[in-house]
Amino acid sequence: MGIFDKAKEALNSDKGEEISDKVLDKASELAKGALGEKYSDKIDGARDSIDEKIGKNEA
Template sequence: MSVFDKAKELLNSEKGEQISDAVLDKAADLAKDKLGADKADKIEAVRKAADEKLGNE
């Protein structure tokens, strides 16, 4: 099994979903801090789009 297969398997697991959600949440919070609250809606939209691509729901 290659490294890519293992990574794909991890992302498709419940634990992988939790990890990806935590990373996306932290990235969104950081972006809001750096870019300001007025950009929060756009940041959340990007976070949601990324979660749909990475997540397994």
Template sequence: MGIDDIVSKGKELFEGAKDKVTDALGSDKVEEVSDKVLDGAADAAKKVAPDQYDAKIDEVRDNIDGAIGE
């Protein structure tokens, strides 16, 4: 097996792994978990920040969710 064959095989393995990770990150379970984590972080921030910042905290939470979720 030559170096070109090894590189080619490495590329194939990488592409296959990348596809699996992409599929997993787009799954409903990941979305559910990320929503729970973001909700928990937003709730914690609301407990320590003055009430006047609740809307901003919700906005940031929604922006993050939009960036990582479906």
């Protein structure tokens, strides 16, 4: 198992999902602080898109 497989496995765990959500939320807050609420919708959309790609896939 390679390092990327281990990282993906960690992100797909419940704890990994919790941590990635916290990181994405904080990054979103910082971006909104730097860019203002004018770009809030785009920032939220980017945050959600990234979360879908790296977050826990529940089917």
